Amino acid sequence: MYRQAAIDSANFVKEHLLNSFSQVQDAISVDEGSGCSTDSDPESYDASLVIEGLSILHSVTGDATILALLNDIVNATIPNPAWQQSNGVLKDGDLYLPRALTTLYTRKVTPNFQDDIGHYIAVQFNAVTDLATANDTNIYGNSWAGPPNSTFDPFHQINALEALVSAISLRNDSDSSTLPVPFPTPRVRHHSSPV
Structure with a gap:
């Protein structure tokens, strides 16, 4: 049913x-x-x-x-310019797209572009941790492309959390340079401070 x-x-x-x-x-x-x-x-x-x-x-x-x-x-x-920049970074914090792509990635539904989906998720993770995070804080801005906000907003935090959680499912490739990536080459790194 x-x-x-x-x-x-x-x-x-x-x-x-x-x-x-x-x-x-x-x-x-x-x-x-x-x-x-x-x-x-x-x-x-x-x-x-x-x-x-x-x-x-x-x-x-x-x-x-x-x-x-x-x-x-x-x-x-994925390439729609209405919600992302030309470098693949989502313009505004997006709760749904990282979650949807993580579902797609973890279920291995599309093997032909499995690695590309993983790279796209990693790009969002990197944008949130590098561009949308206020220095020495765990305050995330609405724009993942930066600059970060210094004022706490719970909605921005929740959206950023989805990008951070989505990256947990990514496998750690030792050499991603051989993969065909239509987006910027990601580098998943982990914050030393808690989220």
Whole structure:
């Protein structure tokens, strides 16, 4: 019963919420006169929730059509300039995208770009620890590209925590220079002070 509901949800997303670029639209309107139009502005959290759900669904079903849909959405989501800079760093703290990509990474659903997903997660970790952290504190800013805030904001802390926790799942490669990486080469390092 739950599996069929998840498959039906995936089909709904595919048929009604994806635009021609495989980007997940933010909403669909059912107001009278709107003709069931979609919101044309994609948001990272929409794509993230779909990526996380499809990762779990594919790992349960092994369905090739789910995998194809997932690959299309991931390829449309990661390089989107609406929420990330050209260097791969998310512009604003994002709770959902690191979590979704960690689900994808840990379930090893997409072996063709498994390493790229790991590198992307590591880039976010490095940005949070290097660019979004106020000096000698554990205060994280909203912008992972920096400069850091010196004022504590619980929402920024929670978003940063997701990037830090996501990096726990990464394997430690001794030599990542041989991997094809479309993003800046990451270096996962650990803070000596507690988070």
